[in-house]
Amino acid sequence: MLLSTYLNWASVLLTIAGAESDIDPWDEVSSFLQGKLRKLDVTNPNAYDMNDNEQDATFYVSMDYHEEEERSEYESVWQYYNENSDQDWHKSVYDKLLVSADQFNNTEAMYKLSQINLWGQYGYPHNKSVAFQYLQKFNDMTSYENSSALFDLAVAYSTGLFGTLPVDVARGLLYFQRSARLGDLKAKQVLAYRYFSGYSVARDVDKALLLYKEIAEEIKKKYSEEQWNMVFPYIESYIVRIPDFDEGLLGKGLSTVPQSVRRKKTTRPPFAGSSNLKPIGDVGYGEVVMQFKFNAGNGNPGSFVISDSEHEDRLVELFYTAWDLYKGTYTRGRDCDKAKRLLLQVYKTYDAEVKYMDNLQKFFYVKSLDLLAHMYFTGEGFERPNVQAALDLFDRSEKILEGAEISRTASEVDKGLISQYYFNNTLGALKHYKKAKESGNAHGILFYQLGKLSEKNPELKIGDPYLYMQEASSQQYLPAQYEFAKMVESNELRKYSVEDITRLYKAFVEENENIMAPHLRLGFSELLGGSSEVSLYAYAQAAEQGYEAAQISAAYLLYQLPYKFDDPPETTIERKTMAISYYTRAFKQGNTDAAVVAGDIYFQMKNYTKALSLYQSAALKFSAQALWNIGYMYEHGLGVEKDFHLAKRFYDQILEHNQKLYFAVKASVMKLQLKSWFMWLNGKELDNISIDQEQESTVVRPFFDRLVQLLKNLSRETRGDNKKKNQHRILKEKKTPSQGIMERFGLQTEDLLTMVCVLIIFAISMFFRTVAPRGQWNVRINGVNIAGGNALGEEGNPENENEEDDENDDEGRARARNNFGFGNNFDVQVFAI
Template sequence: MPPKLFLSLLTFSLLTLSVAARPYVLVLSQEDFKDEVPADSDSSSAEWDEFGDSDSHKSEEDLDPGSWRQIFEPSTTDPQSQSQSQSQSDTDALYYSAVTKLMTGDARIIEEGSGEIETAAESGHPAAQSVLGFLWGIGLFRERNKQKAFVYHHFASEGGNMQSKMALAYLYTRQDMFDKSVKLYAELAEVAVNSFLISKDSPVIEPVRLHNGAEENKEALRKSKGEEDEDFQILEYQAQKGNAAAMYKVGLFYYFGLRGLRRDHSKALSWFLKAVEKGEPRSMELLGEIYARGAGVERNYTKAFEWLTLASKHHLYSAYNGIGYLYVKGYGVDSKNYTKAKEYFEKAADNEEVGGHYNLGVLYLKGIGVKRDVKLACKFFIVAANHGQPKAFYQLAKIFHLGVGFKKNVPLATALYKLVAERGPWSSLSRWALEAYLKGDVGKAYMLYSRMAEMGYEVAQSNAAWILDKYGERSMCMGESGFCTDAERHQRAHSLWWQASEQGNEHAALLIGDAYYYGRGTARDYDRAAEAYMHAKSQSNAQAMFNLGYMHEHGQGLPLDLHLAKRYYDEALEHDPAAKLPVTLALTSLWVRKNHADSLLVHIIDSLPGVYPKLEAWVENVLLEEGNATILTLFACLLTVLYLRERQRRQAVVVAGEVAQPNRPNELGVPAPI
């Protein structure tokens, strides 16, 4: 009997995956510190140029050259976007035309776009080279070739393309080539940090997981419908009626592209200004950010300082960080003043604003206006990191990368850099993919998630794989000569699930096990199925524990061992009480197998795999939903077992008068009949 059957009704409850970011708590011991802290060094070193002349003045398009933003978020009011559109070269125009065609879902037009990308790439266009590397990697209208994909990503990376650097960094990490991946992730994380806000923390916009186990994640998707969402429409109505808090929230949603809204800095600016007129202080802080960054408006540090100062007077303590930053840089103020900067950072920290801890850490790490103290800096960073401050992760990554204050740990540095790098400007791909999915454009969503999957985003890997499995031909999967065959889709989904499982996705590991167990998209291999289930089990997945118990019970890919089978069944119940019914039935099956090894009932149970497909089809189409057929069948088996137990008990009573027999414990722990 396939291991999936006993838990077919429990898939949703057992495999629910969190949409939120995984907690990343740093707990460091004295052993992690170096015995000696390096003496004071030149605080202007480029290695620690957090407050120096960085790229924070650049636009998102400058930080992510070749970004698809002008395709998915065209702006007619942003002065930066307008000037960039007017200065496009012919090759740029060809590149954006080609990318647009790749998103159409029309095989003929996609093939045309593929050819245009190749033409632009041959002219040395880094962004086109990056996309061509992606096309070679997935085998779109060309035979899949990992070597050519690597070469084009290498050229694009050398030309400054950030998305190719993400792809190469992830590729090196998968191969444990941390010395190479850490350098790329360090550069990418720095760009990501420069795109963050200067005062308050940017909201962590995690990619939405389209599925909960095998089912669509309807609740998360409902909250991401943007302007079509009923809650947003109510909020916008309240804002239009003059509610200041609603104005601020609407502006926030547009500024960051939250809740599935298309990001629009100009609309955000308009709503923030309206909210300020109503006395809404939080909008003052965001206006300071907008003017400091020049998002949807001409950059003006003097106005930024004024708005942040107004916000701080309304007890918005995060604004102190922005004011301190401007004093460190000397922007919008008379001159640089490290003493004032430290005072503002301390005010923020004293009021439990984690950004203040981070900024103080930078001052002590670099010795800006204070005596350099690496250990004290690390303590500030750890406090900030354990409250989810992404900039603190970045500084700790640098510390572990270079071995400053802590022992050098390149793999940990790589993981921390990656965590920050994935929040860079290129993460906008996730918003656009979700927007396409919600509008029913599954093919465009799949293409965008596939692009992110290549860059190492685990959620994108599982989303792309799920789309392939869920939608089949509707996924618009393109292969070497057009639409993917079933075998190509299975193979591609298998590869994506495997990558997601490597990054800790327990549901992905479970599906890999199922693929090997059933021979879906690959040759049937019980040994590899057991390995995948073991991987999922290590992440406390109850379904995987149940499956391992089943495989031990039947000797499939694992030694035949009824006691180990019982142990795994018990573990499944311990980790998920909802598994009580299927585990009880499984333990009943074990009892039958132990006490009636060669009986007809055992042969009936073992024959269920052959009978199940026909029974399942009948039940699904005629009687019940998928999975209930197995429960009914096993319930009948349970009744039979109870009958046999009762008959055995009666025979024991008759024999007891003639031969005294000691009671034997129920070794397999099957619940006694009532």
Template sequence: MLSSLISGGITGGAVALFSAPIEFIKVQRQLEGSKLQKNTLEWGKFIFKNHGLFGFYKGLPLHFLRDVFGTGCYFTIYETFKYASMQFLQPGPMVHLVGGGVAGALSWIVLFPIDLCKSVMQREALKPHPQYQSVFEFIKLRYSNEGIYGFYRGISPQLVRSFPVHGINFIVLEFFPMILQFILLGAALADSPDCSNISELKGQIEAYDEIISEENTILSNFITTKQEEIEPIETPEKMNAVHTILQCDKKYVADLYFYGDYIKQNTTRAFELYKELSDAGEKEGHYMVGMCYATGMGTVRDYSKAQVYLSFAALLGEKRAFQTLGYHNHAGIGMPKSCLNALFHYQQIADEAIEEWRSGPPFGKKLPPLPMKLDELQGGIYGKGASGMGNPELNMKESKLDELDLIMLYRLQAEAGDAVSQFLLAQFYYFGSAKVPVNYKKALEYFQQAAKQYPTSTKADKSEDAKHLKEVSIAASRSCGFLGQMYWRGEGVEPDIERARKWFERGVSQDNAASHYGLALMYMDGVGIPKDFARALRLLNEASTMGSNEARVLLAEQLLGNTFVDFTKVVSLLEYAAKGGYAPAYYHLSKLLGSGYPGTSPNCKNALIYAKLFVERTNWHDSTLEKADLAFKRSKFSAALAYYSIAAEQGSEIAQVNAALILDTKIAPKHPPLMYSFEKWNPYDFAIVLYHRAANQGHVDARVRVGDLYYYGFGTNGTLDDELTFKGPRLSHVIAKQIHKDIPMAPDFAQAVLHYSAAAEGEFSHSSIAMFNLGYMYEHGMGVEKDYHLAKRWYDLCLTTNPGSYLPVQIASVKLHIKWVISDLFSLWRNLFREKAKSPQSQIPGEELIEEPSNAWGNENSLIFSLVAVFLGLVWYRRLLMGMFNQRVNPPAALQ
């Protein structure tokens, strides 16, 4: 209402300045007639000749007051009526007609006295002897003679005129743009291309026109591979199809240019197309323009503009914009951190996601596949046994075989009749993975084979046999739960409720938790059997006790529906389910913690963590990560990087690490100018930001890698100044500078130490690599004061955390001890020299000018390397002498 009043007033003021001269002449002609002048032109000449240009603006204050106040009231009344009528009237012409009429009539009731005063004072303005010296004199005289009625004389015709006139005015105002748009759209449709074959053209573009290597070629060792990127081939037929589709589906063509899946990547062109969509008011256009500004792809990175476009997209209902804004508020990207704002944005998506999950088949809608973690293909960023905590004992249970090798092994054992292998193989096919696509028919076949092998007795003479029987019984009973679920949902087979119930009953007899849960659902909803709520609750409690996360959440939901809720039990059930990774538990915990429940205050921090987890696990609204994984498997690294970069801005830790690894391992775009708006391409500028964001979400290897980048100075926006070099070893930096000749280096050892410390002293994990690096930094005094004691402590902690680091730690420790001894010897020598210099008996003339001897070797490292070189030289010389001696003692046979 206030905005309408202000904007209307400003509009009225602007109109008054332009309309005042014409209004002044109109008043003269209406009130004076043709006494002085015959027509409008002569009146204009008369006023200008006798009063100049400012003569046209006589009476302007009252005219200005009338238009400012009147127009503001006019639009305010109309907007208020329109808003109020929404409660009981459907939007349409009648609302605009009545609203405009009411606004016109009411505004004239308020303005009529002002308009009268204005007209009278303008009439008197040109008289040599005006009747009224001021407007106040006129008001006083009129009121004393006629009372308040005198100011409203003649208002009835004005009101009769204003109602229809202003009503029609607003009908035209509201509907003319729509009519005009309809006319223009009809003209455009007459000349528009035929869009009936768009699906066929899209199929032609997406068809592979190059030989694609095996999908898994680079998956086992992508970090060190020399795999070439497969670039799309642009044929005239393909580009003609693109131009045709552009007229019908601009969003599709913009995506083609942005991601570069099927045509050569050109994010600048994509940004132009997205901007056109945004200008047309489409939410997808707003969203992608915002993401271009956020990622720096297609335009210069500008988070302030990104927030504007993303906010407009969110207002139009774009779920991806809500997710991105939620993460930006959470991490403080381009705006101050705000837990409440972040939680609000995530819960907008979460509320819809939980309903979508419930609308699915029994057991809920199947969750999207987990995204591929590129770092885990190598066992972590730093390799298996080194990444994370780096303790080999933690990975003893993990197989050293590749996923495909495991499947081959399980298949051989399954064909031999091993129930455990049959069950594990069935799970591979049921859930799928980065290398194994989902195959319900094969999963059903192997589950059936495993379920038939439930042992009649679990007793055995030997402990090994008893253990094997127990494993077989678990595999068989769990297979029953999967089979009941598959027959009920119709996965790999036609839905069959009766067979599903039988499998659940069989699983219940074998103490399977999932079967208890499935049968409880049937009793609760009366599916295939009569409803029995009491029995359903009993089965749910048993399933919960056995470890069913689904049963725990359903029990919690039932408890929340009671009149008196035991929130302690509810939260306990949900927390157990959340620890098991069951997504709906995240949603309920987010709701409870966000609003608080009796006895507790709202916990926004934990509520936000659960909301973010739920949204990212139920991301049916966005297939970006799936497309990214597919592009990477097909060796389309530029496309994969674009997809991962978009998902990284949405807050996906996996996408952040994946995008950073592609940049960090030189599987970077071949044509960066077509992707990023920078003259000088430096992949580390983006990699360090992505690693840092992933580290802030708890990725310990990413934290260590950020420390490495600060140590070498990559992505720190500076250059390495040889004149202002640091104290300590320079070999690693010299080598790095030779390898990355075109990339500026600006080491920041203080920042490196901070990140290594955070990784080494983490709350939940302790990186052995970070510990070793801290030992090295303390040993050489890089970013910290040199301290051999702390260096030794960190080396020892590294070995304790990761016994696999025995060799490098021992070498570093030996080197440290040698330096320690040398340092102590030099210290002792310097102390003795000082004592001698201070002795009065040994004082000789000029001795006070003798400087304290410095370390002629430069530092301990140089001394150690020199001693090692001398030692190796002596060994070589001794071997040479021994060889010459042997030749003399035992000459060759030919010389004897």
């Protein structure tokens, strides 16, 4: 490879240059890099000023992949560093790392070079081949005793780094096992997932359970007793499928998998003011203080106005802004400090104006106080928790809402926790928990605490601790997931299988992504920053660990299905194969849409047998799109014998699962029926007709696809496009002497018949609607009168109709018969097929 040759040549020059010195430059380089930013996290709120109005993630993912473009981009970055004096340190540091690694065999320099090229650290360009070179060298020099480097090497062999080297799943598994023996939790998770799913190993649920349980116990040790029992840390989740930001894999209305996007910017109620808040003072991001003033018009101290008339509900917006800062979104991480400062300023500014507020403003002011009290209680945004300040704010909120029946579940839970853990008042805590439970919007932590209390105090008869813990676990409260798994495992009376218990531990392990998969956040950040290849590697790591969302994201970055009438993406067969692998693994974890997409990729590759197999598997999971695809394959004989009866059966089954597709299904069935009639009229056999997988057939591509492709080719001929690929396509079509006009447009005889029938029906309809009023005909379609007056006569009376018939003279009727040859009463029946 040209790039590898260039680097080897550069390494030789650096070795010669460094031969004059006997000092390893590693210490100098290491000290210098400590002062540099390793990686810019664009989701970090302090990274740079972001637009508050941006609600969703916005990123660009190229559908095509060319190694030449990757090489050109890599060289352009280095050229930029060489031509700009302020970037001289990049080349100097990299040269010294090469000298340290190649001349002095410094393993730390080797590992640093592998990470720099693998993750694009310190602004260096990403290069998978160079990263693998130094990663392999590092492991050789360290006798394969570094668990982290072994994990990276295992991922490299398992994925082939997407075409950089041959995929060797067995070798990757060997390195995963060695890394796991050295204590790497991520490697253990990979093995647990593979034993549980049976991927590349014999399925062994017992081994999977042991591994997941071992990992879960290690995770639990990383939390303090206070965190585990009272206030579990908030985790900013990045377990999200990338295509879900664009309505899922199959699009709106067709996906059968729930959306994974959760942490969007909070949707404001319709009465809320604008979110374009301008900074005031030192508060910063989107924080505005609205000023209440007495209405000078009537002098009534009980009424007030807001200084900015355009934002009458600014207090509502202030709360939601603070809430977004507190919880964070995908594009902007948590910023508890700014949330705290905003809430404190709201409290100081408006507390004296409560008596002038209306009910809506009081409600959101109290929500702001409750959030601030919660932050005092947990210590988020403060140096340490302040329980007394939290209680004071809770009391203030209750006083403001005195007499109002408003649910405050979160505040009641917080007060219950304070009573239980700070004052050891179990009865007081139960009182608050009961109020929270009665609100109907109880949180997982509430049931978790009730479960612990009922187990510790059976004499209070609080309830079944097992059921409480089960409910808390179902709400994905992490400590409850672990505790419930332990309870199920130790209770032989409960009918839970080993596989069910394994799933509970697996869910707990995966939800602790801050420990097990911090690279999910890094991958998303890199995608936002435009480094899709670095993002792909991050998602591939998580995909190997068994994260279904990461498997979808990695597959999506590797290969995206083209839009209608677009050409298929240009990429390598290795990336396409890896995408199919990840989609298939995601399907085995319950993502039905993934099987449909994997089948579509096989379909594009004209491997109809495998495509049909995946469609059938997805159809068993009630996928409407899969059922339609199977019907289409039977209709056209793709990989199966052509069978219109089976095709209609699959089309009809779609309506059993998705009634919204009624018209699309009926249109498909109508076309199928017309084709069946035509083939019957021509004496053709309907069944036992199949198309070979290698055969290029016009049936494979619908008429509109071929029409668009024809227009593209004509435009290329007009422009004089000299691209070899386009010329090859044009020449290939010109070499076919038997192509007539119909073949050139991709038309079949039955397609023409279908269009003719539709036109005839349309013409008949227009004829009746135009001519019937002139001839005073009574025309009914499916019993509904469309011409000649009311079907029931005037005023809906049947007798009026008879009277009108009697008034028609014989001369008019004879004239109608003489002119048209039939009477003037028509009852047309149109049947839906």
